[in-house]
Amino acid sequence: MKVVFLLFLVFFTSLFTIAQESKRVTYDQLGLSFVIPLGWQPQEINQGILLQKPGLAGFIFASTHDQNLEELKADALKPLQDEQGTNLKLIDNLQDLGAHSIAGYYQGLLEGSPAKCYIIGIENPTGGLGVTIIAASQPDLFSEQLREAAIEFASSFQFQKIEKSAEIQEWRSFLSGMRLTYMESYNSPSTSVGGISGGYNIKRTIDLCPQGYFNSGNSSSIQMDGLGMNNSNQKGQGTWDIVLGTDGMLHLELKDHAGEIRYYRLEYIDQKLYLNGERYFRNSDGSDGPICN
Incomplete structure (x- = not known):
């Protein structure tokens, strides 16, 4: 899975607002929409959506990709590395979350800091842009609540075919x-x-x-x-x-x-x-x- 990692930058002001009654957010240009889990605060950052919840360690980050499911699976088995000090390796078997999505636990360094992550790769069934979701925290602070929120967030994504x-x-x-x-x-x-x-x-x-x-x-x-x-x-x-x-x-x-x-x-x-x-x-x-x- 290709993952955008530049996460520990200065946060930018969000370009949208979300009411806490879980309204659906739509990006027409990308052909996708999603629902922010209750209690989570969203921000647009680094061409993605960053979610944080007060009192819960870690964050959830979503970005788009252009891979199909087979390409996601192939990349998910490789170490996830970049030039910003990230080196994460799969620590368990990949999981099938549905017909168009996979997930796995990763551990290692995230931009130079020790981290444990649960990463979900979603294929766009219409053939357009898919989504990668990463839930991450320090290894000893990673919680089941963080993973469940990532799965809830992933399950809310809907895709619309963009004809270009x-x-x-x-x-x-x-x-x-x-x-x-x-x-x-x-x-x-x-x-x-x-x-x-x-x-x-x-x-x-x-x-x-x-x-x-x-x-x-x-x-x-x-x-x-x-x-x-x-x-x-x-x-x-x-x-x-x-x-x-x-x-x-x-x-x-x-x-x-x-x-x-x-x-x-x-x-x-x-x-x-x-x-x-x-x-x-x-x-x-x-x-x-x-x-x-």
Whole structure:
């Protein structure tokens, strides 16, 4: 199970309010809804929902994922690790909680702190984004009440199919055969005669070839990354596609031949293209066009 761990950050103000009579919360963009268990206080944090209950040790955190049930099971058997000091291992057999969900106990380090966790992975039966729920506390403070609250929370999730095929196809047509270029420059003039001045120029390119492969590079590269580096029939640096991201928005997916995957959130505002909030230019012709040999 892929789990988002960055939990011990400064909490952000919640973007929604929940009455204590257990109203259903709906995220239309994600195609899901849920009910907060009575007595638990929710907060939106790190693209997820954090739940805490006064007087009860630990927390519950829910975030989205894009895996099916078989992928969840395969990942659940592996150690859960990240670069923030998390290393959790399954300490018992996986449990089937229903036709579309699994769960298990994990123990180890959570962002560098000893922790015991009960993690639930839920597959979206409509084929959209699923949900991962983690209930965690210090090992000696983990309680059955915490686990039961996580199960109650998980059982409340409902999924609605999000139809984005037309929008995905529109983005594919809009970007196919294009070079996407990001440019940034900065110059710092000297404040005195004979003083030191400086600056920088940044240029990044992503070539999206109609055949489904891509090449990328930057102004400091000797050559385009991926060109001339393959000794197989694979073309370019990898493949590209438009996919639904775990934030419910459409993303440009770049999957290189080594297996690394990069995602760029797509936006088109005031006739300007943005990838992850940065302005990119589309070009298709001449020296500014894509290299798709």
